[in-house]
Amino acid sequence: MxxxxxxxxxxxTRILSIGREKCITGxxxxxxxxxxxxxxxxxxxxxxxxxxxxxxxxLEFLLHGALEGENGLYLSVTEPFEKLIAxxxxxxxxxxxxxxxxxxxxxxxSAIYERFGFNRDRMSIEDVDLLVSAIxxxxxxxxxxxxxxxxxxxxxxxxxSQEKLRNLLIGLSKALSGLGATSLIISELTAADTSYSKYxxxxxxxxxxILMGNLERNGDMLRTLQVIKMRGTxxxxxxxxxxxxxxxxLLVPLLKGGS
Amino acid sequence: MDASAxxxxxxxxxxxxxxxSLEISTEVYFDAVKGLMNLKDESKSQIVxxxxxxxxxxxxxxxxxxxxxxxxxxxxxxxxxxxxxQQGKYDNVIFIESPTMxxxxxxxxxxxxxxxxxxxSIVIIDSVNTLHIHNDWKIMGEFLHILVNSLRSRGSTTIxxxxxxxxxxEVNTLLGLISDxxxxxxxx
Numbered sequence: 228m229x230x231x232x233x234x235x236x237x238x239x240t241r242i243l244s245i246g247r248e249k250c251i252t253g254x255x256x257x258x259x260x261x262x263x264x265x266x267x268x269x270x271x272x273x274x275x276x277x278x279x280x281x282x283x284x285x286l287e288f289l290l291h292g293a294l295e296g297e298n299g300l301y302l303s304v305t306e307p308f309e310k311l312i313a314x315x316x317x318x319x320x321x322x323x324x325x326x327x328x329x330x331x332x333x334x335x336x337s338a339i340y341e342r343f344g345f346n347r348d349r350m351s352i353e354d355v356d357l358l359v360s361a362i363x364x365x366x367x368x369x370x371x372x373x374x375x376x377x378x379x380x381x382x383x384x385x386x387x388s389q390e391k392l393r394n395l396l397i398g399l400s401k402a403l404s405g406l407g408a409t410s411l412i413i414s415e416l417t418a419a420d421t422s423y424s425k426y427x428x429x430x431x432x433x434x435x436x437i438l439m440g441n442l443e444r445n446g447d448m449l450r451t452l453q454v455i456k457m458r459g460t461x462x463x464x465x466x467x468x469x470x471x472x473x474x475x476x477l478l479v480p481l482l483k484g485g486s
Numbered sequence: 487m488d489a490s491a492x493x494x495x496x497x498x499x500x501x502x503x504x505x506x507s508l509e510i511s512t513e514v515y516f517d518a519v520k521g522l523m524n525l526k527d528e529s530k531s532q533i534v535x536x537x538x539x540x541x542x543x544x545x546x547x548x549x550x551x552x553x554x555x556x557x558x559x560x561x562x563x564x565x566x567x568x569x570x571x572q573q574g575k576y577d578n579v580i581f582i583e584s585p586t587m588x589x590x591x592x593x594x595x596x597x598x599x600x601x602x603x604x605x606x607s608i609v610i611i612d613s614v615n616t617l618h619i620h621n622d623w624k625i626m627g628e629f630l631h632i633l634v635n636s637l638r639s640r641g642s643t644t645i646x647x648x649x650x651x652x653x654x655x656e657v658n659t660l661l662g663l664i665s666d667x668x669x670x671x672x673x674x
Contacts (some may be wrong), residue, residue: 447587468589474600479592480632484625 247459250373250409253291254284256467256478257452265409265435266459270400272379272430274414274423275439280450282306283316283471284439285375285411290321292373293330300371300408301333302362304381308333319473332369336382339365350385352394358382359398366406374403378413380425389428396432423455434458442466442481451481489514489672493521496669497645498528502606505634505644507665512651514672515539516548522610522645523554531643532604534595538564538616539647542579560602562594564617585620588629595633599640607642609633614661615652623656627663634664 249264258264265271273281289299303311311333315321325331339345339361345354366374376382379396386392396412403410412433414424423430423438430436435457442449453466467478487495493508500506510518526533537545542561549556560578564585580598582590599607611617611630618626634644648661650672661668 445586447584449587449589468593470590470593470597472593472597472600474597477593477596477600479589479596482588482625482628482632484622484628 249460250297251291251295252288253295254287254476254478256469257284257476260452260454260463260465260467260478261457262460262462264460265457267409268404268407269434269457269459270396270403270410270412270432271435271437271457272414272424272433273411273437273439274416274430276416276418276441279439279441280452280469280471280476281413281415281439282311282377284437284452284476285377285413286311286315287318287475288411289331289373289375290318290325293325294320296330297372298329298370299331299373299375300366300369301331301375301377302336302339302365303333303377304336305377307335316471317473318475320475329369332365332371334365345385348385349387350391352391355386355391355395356398359395359402362399363402363406366403366408371406371408374408374410376410376412378415379429380413380415383426389426392426393428393432396429400432400434430455439469442468449481452478489517490521490524492671493518493669494524494528496671497521497525500529500608500643500645502641502643503638504666505638505646505664507646507648507661507668509648509650509653509661509668509670511672512649515649518647518671519545519612520549520552520554522612522647523549523556523559525608526558529608530604532598532602532607533559534562534598534607534609535559536562536564536591536595536609536611538585538611538620539613539649541566541569543576546576546579560598562591562598564591585617588617588621588625592629592633592636595637599642606640607637608645609637609642610645611647613647613649613652614657615649615654618654618657623654623660626657627660630660630664 247266250267251264252258292299343357383392423436436455438453438455440451442451449468451466452469454462466481468481470477542563546556562580564582567581567583580594637644
C-alpha cells in the first residue's frame, strides 16, 4: 500500500512560474490561476459566504505544504480542533503523522486569549499588539512557513474600532511576512455584504484576495472561486467552479454560454 | 458484422489526444454501447462513461444481461439524481445533480483521472443530443470545447455519441468543429 507521501504528487511542476518566488499551494487549478502559486510571504484574505469551501481550501493548503516539508499552523477561532479534523474531507493524502510529527499544528485561539487574559468582549490597543506578538511567537515556535487564521471576522468581533482592526491586520501581515510565512486569513461574508470583507479594511491591507462564492444558475448551485488581487504575480481574474473531493480541490472554468 | 463489432473495430485503435464523433441510429443504441464497453478489453486506458441518455444503472443491467462486464468502467450519471434523487447500487457510478451542471461533469472527469492509475482515459459522452435537451447549444459548445481540449492536453481521448434521429443543425456544426473524425454506424 502506498503512503500518503507517495500518493501526494506535486501537481504544479508544469506550471510556468513568473516573478517572485512562489509558495505552491498544491491545489493544481489554483496554482495555475495564480501563475505558479502565492508569492512567498504574502498575506492573503480568503473570503466568502458560508459553505463555499474556505476552511477546506485552507486545510489543503497546509496539508500540501506539510507533505513537502513546510510546517503549517492553523489558528481556529470558530471550531475546536477535534471537530475540525472530524469534519475534514478524508483526503487521500492526509495522514495523522503530519500532526504527530509537528508538521501540522492546530491551536484554538481561545487558548491564546486565556493565556494572555484578554477581555474577550473588547480588546484594547495593547491587547491587539499582544495578540499579534503571540501569533508571531507561535509561528516562530512551530517553524511555520504556512499559516491559516480561521477567521479574522471572529477575531474582529472583539475589536471595537476600525483603527484597532487595521493595526491588527498590518501588525499580523508584517510579523508573518517577516517570519517567512505565507498566510491565509479567512474572512466570513454574509449574502448582504457588498465588499470582499466584513469591515472593509481587510481587503485593502491584504496582499491578495481570493473570493469564494455560491453561484445559482437556473436552480443549480455551484461553488466558485475568483482571485480578485494578488500582489507579486500575474494571475487570472476569471471565475472558476470548484469541487471539494478526496483527491483535493478541483477547479474548472465557469461556463458562460455566450453571455 | 453487427453494430457492436463495428464500433469496436472502428474505435479500438483510436489515437491518444483525439476526439471522435460516433453517429448511430436509435435502433442500434444498445449494440453500440456494448461495443463501447468492450473497448476496455482492447485498451489500457481508463474508460469513463458520461450517461445522460439512460441512467448508468440501466446500462450496467442491460450489459449484464448480455454478458458484458462493465465493472471496470467508471460512470458519471447525469440524470438519475434529477429523477426524484434516485441513487444506484454500483460503486463505479458517480452521480451529478443535473445534466445542466456541465462544469460538474468536467470536475468528475478530472476526479476520476486523478483516482486512476491508468496513464490515459477514454471519455465517452452519451450523448450530445440528450445534453442538448437540457442545455443551450452555446454553453454546450463551450463545454465540449473545453472538455475535449483538456483531455487532448492530457493525452486522453473523447468519443462523442450522437443519435441520428435526434440530430439538429447546431449539434452537427458543433461536432464538426470539435471532432477529428466521424464514425457512422447503423443505417446512417
